[in-house]
Every structure is written in C-alpha cells, then in structure tokens.
Amino acid sequence: MKSNKFLFRGFASHAILTIWSISIGMLLYFTIISSFKTNKTVFKQLWSLPEKLNLVNFQNAWSNLDFGRYTFNSVFVVIISVTLIIIISAPASYALTRMKIRFAQPITFFYLAGMGIPFQLLLIPLFKIMASLNLVDTLPGLIIVYTALSIPFTVFLLTGFFLSIPSELEDAAYIDGCNEFQTFFKIMVPMATPGIVTAAIFNFIGLWNEYMLALVFTTGTKNRTLSLGLYSLYSSLQYTSDWCSIFAGSVLVIIPTTIIFIILSEKLISGITLGAIK
Missing domain, CATH: 1.10.3720.10 (MetI-like)
Structure with a gap:
C-alpha cells in the first residue's frame, strides 16, 4: 500500500510539473514568435512561425x-x-x-x-x-x-x-x-x-x-x-x-x-x- 501511495504521489507531481512546463513553454513560444510578426498576422496565424522576421x-x-x-x-x-x-x-x-x-x-x-x-x-x-x-x-x-x-x-x-x-x-x-x-x-x-x-x-x-x-x-x-x-x-x-x-x-x-x-x-x-x- 505504501509503495502504491508513493507511486501515485510521484506520478501526480510529475504530471503537474509536466503540464506546468508545457504551459510556460507555449507562452514563451507564442511571445517570441509574435515579436517577429506584424499586427495583421499575429492573431490570424496564432501559432505558426512568421514568414518574415519583422525587426521593426x-x-x-x-x-x-x-x-x-x-x-x-x-x-x-x-x-x-x-x-x-x-x-x-x-x-x-x-x-x-x-x-x-x-x-x-x-x-x-x-x-x-x-x-x-x-x-x-x-x-x-x-x-x-x-x-x-x-x-x-x-x-x-x-x-x-x-x-x-x-x-x-x-x-x-x-x-x-x-x-x-x-x-x-x-x-x-x-x-x-x-x-x-x-x-x-x-x-x-x-x-x-x-x-x-x-x-x-x-x-x-x-x-x-x-x-x-x-x-x-x-x-x-x-x-x-x-x-x-x-x-x-x-x-x-x-x-x-x-x-x-x-x-x-x-x-x-x-x-x-x-x-x-x-x-x-x-x-x-x-x-x-x-x-x-x-
């Protein structure tokens, strides 16, 4: 019983950390790629890479x-x-x-x-x-x-x-x-x-x-x-x-x-x- 309890706690903690890491990674990815887009394409092509790097x-x-x-x-x-x-x-x-x-x-x-x-x-x-x-x-x-x-x-x-x-x-x-x-x-x-x-x-x-x-x-x-x-x-x-x-x-x-x-x-x-x- 104790081993199953510790196993469940380890799985739950790893699952929470994985979800949190993926969420933070997605936010960073969205922020970085959006910084190179234009205002016309930033919400039309939400998750796609910019076609051209807009350094303006x-x-x-x-x-x-x-x-x-x-x-x-x-x-x-x-x-x-x-x-x-x-x-x-x-x-x-x-x-x-x-x-x-x-x-x-x-x-x-x-x-x-x-x-x-x-x-x-x-x-x-x-x-x-x-x-x-x-x-x-x-x-x-x-x-x-x-x-x-x-x-x-x-x-x-x-x-x-x-x-x-x-x-x-x-x-x-x-x-x-x-x-x-x-x-x-x-x-x-x-x-x-x-x-x-x-x-x-x-x-x-x-x-x-x-x-x-x-x-x-x-x-x-x-x-x-x-x-x-x-x-x-x-x-x-x-x-x-x-x-x-x-x-x-x-x-x-x-x-x-x-x-x-x-x-x-x-x-x-x-x-x-x-x-x-x-």
Missing part, C-alpha cells in the same frame, strides 16, 4: 521603452542589491550555524519571521522612512529597500548550505591556526560557493522582475526599472493595438535572466542539491 517591433519597443536608461537602472540596482545581500547574509548565516553564539536560535527564528511578513504591509512605514531620508525616487533608496527585504530569505537559504559543510574542515582550519575570519573566507566561502551562487541567482531573478516596490518607491520616469518601463510600454501601445511591439519588449526584458540562467544553471542545480544534504 524591436525598434519600436526600444524607442518607446527607453530601453537603454531602464536597462542601466535595472542592472545597477539589481547587481548592487544582490552584492549587498550576499555580503550581509553569508556572514550572518555562517555565524548563526557554525559559531557558538548566545541566542543564535531565537535570532534565526527572527529572520524566519521576516519571511512571514508580507512586504505589502510594510509599504506605508517604509515609504515614510525613505521619504524622511529623501531617498524616495532614487536608485540608492530602491537598493536599500531591495536589500533589507531580501535578507531574511537569503539567510534562511544559506543556513542550509553552511550546515551541510562537514565540521571536520572547520576543526582542521582551527588546528592550522586560522581564526574565525580566516576560516570563513578561506574554507567556508569556497565550500559554500554553489549555495552562494544559488542565492545570488534567486535574488537576481526576483529583483529583476520585481514590480510593486519599484512602482511605490520610484515616482518619476528617470529612475524607472525595466519592469515599470515594460508596463509603460504596454500602456502607451495598447490603444494603438501594436501588440507585436509589446511582445518584442517582453522578449527584450527576459533575455538577461535567460542568459544568466543558462550560464549558471549547473551551479544552481548543484547548489540546490548541496543545500538539501545535511
């Missing part, structure tokens, strides 16, 4: 989206935010899991509690704080908000990786004369590199696609990110029925995350596997 859609999206400025804003904000998140979260995770710190467990639960608070509840107090510091509608202000709200999840993720590292390596480093900082930077960080890369990828993808916080904390057009720019592109082109340019803008936005995932996919998979083993 990308030109329209680029000019209407102000892609250069918004790309720079997104790249700057996301890279600085992810760097700060890792710099803060990695030592905190190491200290909470490997060092004998008083109240380490309550502090860990404190971080976990931060994951359970919807960030929508924090929008008003965060906005008041950032406004009092004159950081609303600034890229540094958005970086601070992204970093602060991403630390709890990253600490939770990295604690699993540091716990999976054998303690014998740490003991050997102490025997060789390493102090806490040397052990962390020379032993623990190289061993936890797959986990750190995994956390960086998760944060990069999440912050690259983030919309709500960017909408609240960037009130003007100068400091908009790509997610806000894509919505403004949709708002400006929906009444002209230029759907192909909207699809082209969507393709331009998803290209960076796709490239990063392809390059670092092996690190991501190895990191997830490492974090699951304790």
Whole structure:
C-alpha cells in the first residue's frame, strides 16, 4: 500500500510539473514568435512561425521603452542589491550555524519571521522612512529597500548550505591556526560557493522582475526599472493595438535572466542539491 501511495504521489507531481512546463513553454513560444510578426498576422496565424522576421517591433519597443536608461537602472540596482545581500547574509548565516553564539536560535527564528511578513504591509512605514531620508525616487533608496527585504530569505537559504559543510574542515582550519575570519573566507566561502551562487541567482531573478516596490518607491520616469518601463510600454501601445511591439519588449526584458540562467544553471542545480544534504 505504501509503495502504491508513493507511486501515485510521484506520478501526480510529475504530471503537474509536466503540464506546468508545457504551459510556460507555449507562452514563451507564442511571445517570441509574435515579436517577429506584424499586427495583421499575429492573431490570424496564432501559432505558426512568421514568414518574415519583422525587426521593426524591436525598434519600436526600444524607442518607446527607453530601453537603454531602464536597462542601466535595472542592472545597477539589481547587481548592487544582490552584492549587498550576499555580503550581509553569508556572514550572518555562517555565524548563526557554525559559531557558538548566545541566542543564535531565537535570532534565526527572527529572520524566519521576516519571511512571514508580507512586504505589502510594510509599504506605508517604509515609504515614510525613505521619504524622511529623501531617498524616495532614487536608485540608492530602491537598493536599500531591495536589500533589507531580501535578507531574511537569503539567510534562511544559506543556513542550509553552511550546515551541510562537514565540521571536520572547520576543526582542521582551527588546528592550522586560522581564526574565525580566516576560516570563513578561506574554507567556508569556497565550500559554500554553489549555495552562494544559488542565492545570488534567486535574488537576481526576483529583483529583476520585481514590480510593486519599484512602482511605490520610484515616482518619476528617470529612475524607472525595466519592469515599470515594460508596463509603460504596454500602456502607451495598447490603444494603438501594436501588440507585436509589446511582445518584442517582453522578449527584450527576459533575455538577461535567460542568459544568466543558462550560464549558471549547473551551479544552481548543484547548489540546490548541496543545500538539501545535511
């Protein structure tokens, strides 16, 4: 009975994942091929390949989206935010899991509690704080908000990786004369590199696609990110029925995350596997 139960659960989970993957693949396929079509053929030939590559859609999206400025804003904000998140979260995770710190467990639960608070509840107090510091509608202000709200999840993720590292390596480093900082930077960080890369990828993808916080904390057009720019592109082109340019803008936005995932996919998979083993 137990074997049949586990078999049914495995079949059900694989079926759900297969249906989900096919649905996402079809949406991506439709978005990509539609970005090369004309507005006359996009709905007449819904799933067929375009007879001719229409690159004018990308030109329209680029000019209407102000892609250069918004790309720079997104790249700057996301890279600085992810760097700060890792710099803060990695030592905190190491200290909470490997060092004998008083109240380490309550502090860990404190971080976990931060994951359970919807960030929508924090929008008003965060906005008041950032406004009092004159950081609303600034890229540094958005970086601070992204970093602060991403630390709890990253600490939770990295604690699993540091716990999976054998303690014998740490003991050997102490025997060789390493102090806490040397052990962390020379032993623990190289061993936890797959986990750190995994956390960086998760944060990069999440912050690259983030919309709500960017909408609240960037009130003007100068400091908009790509997610806000894509919505403004949709708002400006929906009444002209230029759907192909909207699809082209969507393709331009998803290209960076796709490239990063392809390059670092092996690190991501190895990191997830490492974090699951304790």
